[in-house]
Amino acid sequence: MITTKTEESNLTKKDFVTTNDVRWCPGCGDYAILNAVQRTMPELGIAKEKFVIVSGIGCSSRFPYYMNTYGFHTIHGRAPAVATGVKVANPELSVWLITGDGDGLSIGGNHLLHLLRRNLDINVLLFNNQIYGLTKGQYSPTSEVGKKTKSTPSGSVDYPVNPILFALGAEATFVARTVDSDQKHMIETFKAAQAHKGTSFVEVLQNCVIFNNKTFDPITNRENKVDQLLYLQEGKSLVFGQNSDKGIRLNGLDVEIVESTKGTNGSELLIHQPRNSNPAYATLLSQMTYPNFPTPMGIFRQLEGKETYEDSIVEQIETSQKNGEGSLQELLTGKNSWLVED
Amino acid sequence: MITTKTEESNLTKKDFVTTNDVRWCPGCGDYAILNAVQRTMPELGIAKEKFVIVSGIGCSSRFPYYMNTYGFHTIHGRAPAVATGVKVANPELSVWLITGDGDGLSIGGNHLLHLLRRNLDINVLLFNNQIYGLTKGQYSPTSEVGKKTKSTPSGSVDYPVNPILFALGAEATFVARTVDSDQKHMIETFKAAQAHKGTSFVEVLQNCVIFNNKTFDPITNRENKVDQLLYLQEGKSLVFGQNSDKGIRLNGLDVEIVESTKGTNGSELLIHQPRNSNPAYATLLSQMTYPNFPTPMGIFRQLEGKETYEDSIVEQIETSQKNGEGSLQELLTGKNSWLVED
């Protein structure tokens, strides 16, 4: 592999910006995510030429065109396969997969499932705008039931996929959620995703101003967010609200809201334990949804120590080569050859 | 739809047997499952002509050829799509989907995911033999890590899919497990699956005598099964072992084994609650795997009351037709026509 190091330390956001016009609608949440990624990458200590961005098809999947890195805008739903090929071919690359709720969970659900279970060291950012943007506004598999869209004028009838629960079902080793309106939290989450060895799945709530404007407003707008967002912090109890006056505790095998955390001293509240190897804890968090619960933001689950797919493959090859590489001539000759003499 | 009722009550197993030679390997677990299905169907109170069996490709997917019902042996991995079409076209049919671990969880994972989340009233039997039978023994997505097969001579490196957890991740409303060696339990489980309104997902542990013989032996053989299988019964505590002397209790958000249930009087043991709407409970059960835990058998989760996809579709049509069907002539004419006179 032809890799040489550039001086990584001097990188700035500018290095990751292309001269191309960005062609999203004015006001689209994708701009903010692009910005956050461009601000994250220079800080990772990785040489610029090591980044590869792979995407499928959708508004979100135009992402690689706007990043001055190696990039591959592939076909609808299949980016996980391409990203897998890139990473296995060269495990030294930092591979980022950009997908949408349609791309990643409708047509591409299976590839995502298998990527997650194989645990390649790839960062997956799923831009969830709960709609098909690029095809002009049909409902997506994350749209709420009853959603009226171009293709469902009487309201959609299928139950949405919960991206977090889906990822847990695939036994993903890193599962997180962030939102386009919070630069700081996005950057923090993306850094954690890159730091994690194994597949990092990040759901990014993203606003589509044209076809699904303000879907996340009830939880993300200035007024509501203190009560509607719960920021997860490892080892800290699950609290939210003005002055952290509300919390989450266990009730049997379900969760409930404690209205005042004052008296309890927090002791009966659930402690955030993203490294709990049993997915039941993260499953509980995945069920906290608007309007009954605050929406958890941050890292739901983070399990270190599971070997990655690409490392295992390399290891098998290294093991079998420990006494030297195979000779091609010997291989062709095989064990049952015979000589024909003149 | 051209449906008339036959006398359903007189049906026997024989009515469901075809004259075709059954072409599985002698000793294959598929025979036992076929037998169980043929014994289940006559007892469901459903007319024979209402049964439709849809399958993909694989040894298991040859199933419809051996059932004297309507049947469709489709293509690899895509049976859920076909079954969906059948059911939406005619919700009165009893649709059974037969798939394998490769068919359903490798190539067909996405369709299965979407079938489950849409909650069509279809019964899915996934024959899990942890191997690709029909293609002669490559590892499958349910094979354990390190599995040596034709395609993985140094051992497989990907982490298996846990079919139960996968189904929970898709928010399936009925999730169960049974095993080819237990006729009674299979029949019971299949009946419950048919009784459930919504998609019923049943994992059937199945022995492939040729390519993966005795994989389930450690948990299913005569000697081990008392200690290795835990039969789930709603409202009863989770006990297993000779004389039910062992049980499962909660430890934080994880489960552990209680070695003797005598003293505890069972009170601290987990009570089986398949109707708990929070998937965390069923998730806990899904993590109980050999060799650390007994393998749960039976219904993990059963949520009633979620409308099915096909019913919602029919309902929308009925609602819009409550003042009569649309006139085709009016439709063609539209609202902006103009008359050209001679």
Place this chain on the structure above:
Amino acid sequence: MKTSADLFEEIESAVVRFAGDSGDGMQTIGERFTDSSAFAGNDIATLPDYPAEIRAPAGTLAGVSGFQLQFGNRRILTPGDQPDALVAMNPAALKANIADLPEGGMLVINVDSFKKMNLSKAGYSSNPLEDIDFRKKYHLIELDLTSLTKEALSDTALKPSEKVRCKNFFALGFMYFVYGRPLEPTLKFFKEKWAKCMPQLAEANSIVLKAGYHLGDTMETARNRYQISKAPVKSGLYRKISGNEAMVYGLVAAASRAKRNLLYAGYPITPASPILEGLSVLKKHGVKTLQAEDEISAMGMALGASFAGDLAVVATSGPGMCLKSEFIGLASITELPVVIVDVQRGGPSTGLPTKTEQSDLLQSLYSRHGDCPLPVIAAHSPSDCFDCALEAVRLALTYMTPVILLSDLYIANGSEPWKIPNVCEIPEIENSFADTEEEFVVYRRNPETLARKQAIPGQIGLEHRIGGLEKDEDGEVSYDPENHEKMTQLRASKINGISKSLPSINLEGPCHGDLLVIGWGGTYGAICSAIKNMREEGFSISSLHLRHLNPFPKDLEKVMNGFDKIIVPELNLGQLSTVLQSTFSKKVISYSKIQGKPFKVSELKEEFLKHLP
């Protein structure tokens, strides 16, 4: 001052193009102008043209959206080679379109958008409006649309930004004046669309539209006014229809005439999504629409529904066609009826998703593994999609086979007037259903059509199994060598036999001559126009347009033999040429255009001339 009526110049037809930013509402006013012209009794053809991005950055070339239409008092077959009048809402729209406007053409400009930033976004280093040569070259009309619109709305309560957004209707009103179009259909449209939920908007747009019209009336520069009399069409009730709409109606009509329930399974994709969307509002007509997780699944759902007795239909575009091929093979071997609509767009791969092309013909014929022939037909104009939908359903149900129906972006989005058919006059479509009274042998064939009979789950006593493995007549899996050969031949004969049911070829022109033009699909209008012109000019040229691409009509070879040369114009690298040559071992001349745009009449004439003696 002369009255405006004095200035009317009577013309036969005109071509108008609206161009602006994706957010400027160009498609909307194009549609309105079309409706208004239809209402005025003209014949019309339209060509919407927009970028692949939903809303590329305002003011850039990438964001330019256009809509061209031709209307006239004679049969209008194409949206026109070049505009007579161009409305450009900003510098980018001007830049992207000006090359098409002939000298002396009318150029209506929204001058307030010609500010420095917009000019530079469009790549202009100086303002073209300040260039004297440029000003002289066209019949330039500069309107300060933003201010004019604001002024017209000064009395309303709309926010300033909302007011500005009405400016497209100002431009439209102005063009209505120029071409003497009636305002009523548009005013009615405002009412229907907004009167209930946003009455203010309905009101404001009405004011602006009228203001634009009146400005024309008072303005000195608007000296040309054109009058176009009604087109001499057959009497009857008409409506405007786009290709995708006609497809929707055709499918619903076919289901009704076949007495089957219509089940449509689709996955959104440009330019086929409007078929899914159009059918999804027809619940009153019993239509079931399923939005599948992908095109594979959509095809599978359709096949399942077909097995269960519904009329099953899918529609997609190229990338989706790739995904359906395995299931199409299954449909072919199980001999289940299903209609697969492919609304073609520019390829390969994601290609040019919002541009037209005819490049999926070979794929339609050959995308499956194994020998797997099936009928392929193509619609040639927006309204023809209706007839083709009926024909596709007829083939599917009569012959128990999947059928591919090709449309393309140009006809799907374009529109034309359509004489509304009388439902009772649409022929019934026969099914090949099994008889409960007779022995049912799954693959026993109708000796005439070679179609098998279909038994529907739920029917007593007709239980049977089908699948993708080769089978004998009984439906039992069979690996017998002779049986496989026989079945393969039978399936092929069945499809070939369809040609017996096809009407004989309708030639445009005499059946002998120097040059025969063979076309298919959306190039119909341009080819016909060119041929008519050239025949009037005395050339020995004829044309035929193929609806059936597999099998071909039985008299095609004979017709071809009547000409010295054959030319096949296509918006691809020569796909029909390939098929004709392989079928008849006869050389044809291929004329290709692969620019994501329809043929111009002038291009075709020029090319045809080259091959005439």
Place this chain on the structure above:
Amino acid sequence: MKTSADLFEEIESAVVRFAGDSGDGMQTIGERFTDSSAFAGNDIATLPDYPAEIRAPAGTLAGVSGFQLQFGNRRILTPGDQPDALVAMNPAALKANIADLPEGGMLVINVDSFKKMNLSKAGYSSNPLEDIDFRKKYHLIELDLTSLTKEALSDTALKPSEKVRCKNFFALGFMYFVYGRPLEPTLKFFKEKWAKCMPQLAEANSIVLKAGYHLGDTMETARNRYQISKAPVKSGLYRKISGNEAMVYGLVAAASRAKRNLLYAGYPITPASPILEGLSVLKKHGVKTLQAEDEISAMGMALGASFAGDLAVVATSGPGMCLKSEFIGLASITELPVVIVDVQRGGPSTGLPTKTEQSDLLQSLYSRHGDCPLPVIAAHSPSDCFDCALEAVRLALTYMTPVILLSDLYIANGSEPWKIPNVCEIPEIENSFADTEEEFVVYRRNPETLARKQAIPGQIGLEHRIGGLEKDEDGEVSYDPENHEKMTQLRASKINGISKSLPSINLEGPCHGDLLVIGWGGTYGAICSAIKNMREEGFSISSLHLRHLNPFPKDLEKVMNGFDKIIVPELNLGQLSTVLQSTFSKKVISYSKIQGKPFKVSELKEEFLKHLP
């Protein structure tokens, strides 16, 4: 008593077929017989033939598995039209195969399996062995294999059921005697396979094999013994190789000669799985094999690996080819090298998964939407898969394009002796890599090949983006009409230009004559044999076998023009005929066989005769 040596009859070649139940080990003894014959210096060709079920019910026709081979002292090109000797292990095997045995042929029967139940399972109402006419018709040898085997093993500690399972080697030993084959290779095989883990088994099989051999020696009925001298082949080191093995080795060799790492992504499917399996044991050679979740994913993984600089390969069969087409389109427009092997089997749909066919040619050429041409080549024999793998890699890397390499079940599973190449003599394969010292323009082309250059992620300063949208030379997305036309033409010219690099056609026979036979793929052996025969008989007939199916060799048209008639025999409905006719607008005669079986030499001769004056 005469000594057996006296009885040797010298013959040129012989065809032997073993037939039995799927569990009887017929493939194993077929392979052993082949090895032994190769060791004896004969040329050989083999034809394994087994059912789609893993193990259909014992004793039924559905469960019969067969293995036929031809070996001789001359060039052996096919496994033979019909067996000279048939070994039938049970009534079903007899029933399924007896029609192929000519009168007087040797028929070896395992009599203990001719019990009532087995006879009726096979559909015999009476025992054919009791029919006098039947007995007279063949040279019948009845062996009581079960008892004989048990007897031979009476001294060993194996369980009775294990003993019985060795009976296939008894039959093999017997046939070794008949054809004077050496025992050593098989005894060595036992040792290698079982000596470590199951020494008892190795021992038992050796005993049984020898017992079978000795029985022949002592038995009166085994009066015929044949002797076949060595085939006059070039000197050198040889081995036996199957098509799938040769494919594996060819890919590994190509990667080595191109200095790229080999990454193979696959999803199991008959008959391509052995390529995945064969490569997965070559970790020592640095080969990475990924078992993907489906064929779409396998293709995507390969494309990703190609982007990252590996030599990326996939292999599948028809149903998998359907699933890959969308990604192949992406590979074409992004101009990334990747080799796609299609091991064809009987179609359409699941079809006849364990039978051979050549019916994916049109799919290979046209399965993608849009204009999307790519190189297609086909291997014509087991060992030719090695050369074709090298050629496919050369095309992919030199021209930066996906390449489809067609194999088929017959050559994939069949085997023949192969002269082992000297690695150093395999030419190097050049890459079209970007130069870090030069400006990198993504789609700037080598003027010779029209290939673009490839920059690999990780290379400093060559960052760039590729994708499925149409783009200009810089790689920027472009919706410009002229650019799309230019790019489409360029991509097509690049592929067409490959013909410049192809060697001229190698005709079997003179370049003028009455009849030219054009073949492709696995029909090579049968066609060559037929042509050689007929030329010896004095007919004016020649043949050529196409490796390159797109583009064709540049001199093909000229060669075709040298003959009065052209016939194209194919195991499909006439796919190459279709392509030849469309390319050259020249009528060819199509001769089809669609029975899941290769051509017989006799069938071909008979057909060719019909078209000769």
